[in-house]
Amino acid sequence: MAIEFTKYHGLGNDFILIDNRLSSLPVVTPEQAIKLCDRHFGIGADGVIFALPGENGTDYTMRIFNSDGSEPEMCGNGIRCLAGFLADLEGESRNKDSYRIHTLGGVMTPQLLSNGQVKVDMGLPKLLAGEIPTTLAPAEEKVISLPLEVAGKTWDVTCVNMGNPHCITFVEDVAAIELETIGPKFEHHPVFPQRINTEFMQVVRHDYLKMRVWERGAGITLACGTGACASLVAGVLTGKCDRTATIELPGGPLQIEWSEIDQRVYMTGPAQKVFTGKL
Numbered sequence: 001m002a003i004e005f006t007k008y009h010g011l012g013n014d015f016i017l018i019d020n021r022l023s024s025l026p027v028v029t030p031e032q033a034i035k036l037c038d039r040h041f042g043i044g045a046d047g048v049i050f051a052l053p054g055e056n057g058t059d060y061t062m063r064i065f066n067s068d069g070s071e072p073e074m075c076g077n078g079i080r081c082l083a084g085f086l087a088d089l090e091g092e093s094r095n096k097d098s099y100r101i102h103t104l105g106g107v108m109t110p111q112l113l114s115n116g117q118v119k120v121d122m123g124l125p126k127l128l129a130g131e132i133p134t135t136l137a138p139a140e141e142k143v144i145s146l147p148l149e150v151a152g153k154t155w156d157v158t159c160v161n162m163g164n165p166h167c168i169t170f171v172e173d174v175a176a177i178e179l180e181t182i183g184p185k186f187e188h189h190p191v192f193p194q195r196i197n198t199e200f201m202q203v204v205r206h207d208y209l210k211m212r213v214w215e216r217g218a219g220i221t222l223a224c225g226t227g228a229c230a231s232l233v234a235g236v237l238t239g240k241c242d243r244t245a246t247i248e249l250p251g252g253p254l255q256i257e258w259s260e261i262d263q264r265v266y267m268t269g270p271a272q273k274v275f276t277g278k279l
């Protein structure tokens, strides 16, 4: 069976998108996704994203497999790419500029802006240890600025769930972090029963932060949308940044706001189509 796909990226965080609107089961298995994501023997991507029929009254459902075949609950850059992909699929019949998308991390609402960017209502951040999940603190307590031993060093960490789990640590210089060695140690640390995405943050100004990320199931990526949102929330909780800021990632900037009015997090950034193909 031939399967058409479209390659997209959001600030270099790249995905293979598949039109899965005729079935509620992904047409590609996790094992196949690993092969497709391989940068030498496959198409090459950080993950495979499926546009499925909507559940619970939503317009569509998004599911995603990481490049290691695991299934995360949410993907921020991916949902912007999905919005662009859906607009393309709908073509002339499109009658709206925003979609309600069911994900395993909750309902998200990406909106296609007239300047080509996509703004996403990423919902409410979850902060309790039991919601992250982590055993770093009792389940009903927040994990803000707590010590965590990783690779013989004590890191000051804050944890935020933006649909998927994140551990954020603020450092003097993100460029000096040996991501390749330290990242996997955070990801597989026993205090994170479902593994973790880890963001290393440098405050340049209160409204401008640099970020590098080690993603659960994908390793080093050029950008992470949920990670940028979680990091801004962590920065606000620890008094390090404003509620609206630019997060500068290796792949480019994202605009993030944690609204004082509705307490929801909003992310704005690009979604770029790269090419189409057939498997």
Ligand SMILES: N[C@@H](CCC[C@H](N)C(=O)O)C(=O)O
Residues within 6 Å of the ligand: 013, 066, 071, 072, 073, 074, 075, 076, 077, 078, 164, 165, 197, 215, 216, 217, 218, 221, 223, 224, 225, 226, 227
């Ligand atoms: N790059 C994504 C996050 C993808 C999922 C992540 N690797 C996980 O396992 O939670 C983003 O832009 O949010």
